[in-house]
Amino acid sequence: MKKQLLFLFFLFSLSQLNAQSWVYHPFPTDSAIWVNRLGHYNPPGIFDPYYVITIDYYDPYTYYCMNSSDTTIGSFVYSKLDSCGGPYQGALRDDNGKIYFIPADSVNELLVYDFTLNNGDPVSTYYKTSNNSFTEYTTVVGPVDSVLINGSYRKRMQIEAAYWVEGIGNTSGLFRESWPNVSNYVIDLVCMSENNTALYPSASGGACSFSLGIEETKPGLSGTIYPNPSAGNYQISVPGVSEYSVEITDVLGKTVFHSKIKNNVAELDLSDKQNGIYFVRISDSKGNSVTKKILKQ
Numbered sequence: 146m147k148k149q150l151l152f153l154f155f156l157f158s159l160s161q162l163n164a165q166s167w168v169y170h171p172f173p174t175d176s177a178i179w180v181n182r183l184g185h186y187n188p189p190g191i192f193d194p195y196y197v198i199t200i201d202y203y204d205p206y207t208y209y210c211m212n213s214s215d216t217t218i219g220s221f222v223y224s225k226l227d228s229c230g231g232p233y234q235g236a237l238r239d240d241n242g243k244i245y246f247i248p249a250d251s252v253n254e255l256l257v258y259d260f261t262l263n264n265g266d267p268v269s270t271y272y273k274t275s276n277n278s279f280t281e282y283t284t285v286v287g288p289v290d291s292v293l294i295n296g297s298y299r300k301r302m303q304i305e306a307a308y309w310v311e312g313i314g315n316t317s318g319l320f321r322e323s324w325p326n327v328s329n330y331v332i333d334l335v336c337m338s339e340n341n342t343a344l345y346p347s348a349s350g351g352a353c354s355f356s357l358g359i360e361e362t363k364p365g366l367s368g369t370i371y372p373n374p375s376a377g378n379y380q381i382s383v384p385g386v387s388e389y390s391v392e393i394t395d396v397l398g399k400t401v402f403h404s405k406i407k408n409n410v411a412e413l414d415l416s417d418k419q420n421g422i423y424f425v426r427i428s429d430s431k432g433n434s435v436t437k438k439i440l441k442q
Contacts, residue, residue, distance in 0.1 A: 169242055176213065209319050210229040243259050267284075271321065337353065370413070373439050380410060388406070
């Protein structure tokens with residue numbers, strides 16, 4: 146009798162553990178940040194998820210923020226997504242594990258995540274090929290398990306060389322970005338936070354920082370940009386260099402300014418640009434470079 150009770154208790158405990166593992170964690174609707182990054186494979190072209198990757202360097206990151214702003218499209222309520230102070234990117238909604246997204250300037254709803262699927266099921270996934278354009282392709286769901294985050298288990302699904310995680314997104318970025326020469330690049334989600342708590346890559350500290358990996362400097366070059374933040378007028382100072390190039394990109398990687406400068410101190414005017422985060426890449430003729438993050442507000 147005792148053995149039977151012990152066995153029944155074991156089965157009950159197992160069922161409780163399994164139930165804990167598969168309680169659904171919805172996508173956030175407020176106070177969420179996703180930070181995508183781009184790096185180079187070394188050696189290039191190896192996409193095996195179990196292969197240890199060495200990153201040569203990271204190019205400017207892209208950011209997505211959700212800030213309690215809703216919109217009604219058709220008969221559904223969506224949470225607005227922008228580039229963290231920059232342009233509106235679109236709207237997300239979670240329909241019991243199916244995550245729909247309508248890109249900015251579009252009326253087409255995309256099923257960007259489906260957490261109701263299981264191992265072996267066909268699945269559609271999307272590459273973000275430009276500001277508001279997404280390319281769909283079909284693959285197959287790989288192994289499905291759960292991962293412990295902040296004391297509770299979240300469903301995790303392997304999708305090719307990446308993972309989908311409930312309430313977080315794709316480990317290749319909230320949206321997989323299709324940068325040039327993708328075969329030699331690694332694109333991933335470097336940080337995701339909700340309500341000032343980082344959930345990915347692991348539960349820790351506060352909200353994701355906008356300064357993650359931004360200032361990538363090669364020895365031999367330094368620069369200062371001030372005031373920062375600014376309403377649009379900045380002064381750039383590059384000591385010890387008589388000529389250098391300046392390229393400014395927005396958080397989507399679009400170049401908004403490019404010029405060669407022949408003065409240690411020069412003026413940068415972004416007063417006609419949208420408010421938000423920009424990246425200033427300073428390069429000299431010897432291949433030295435430094436990237437600075439500025440905020441226009």
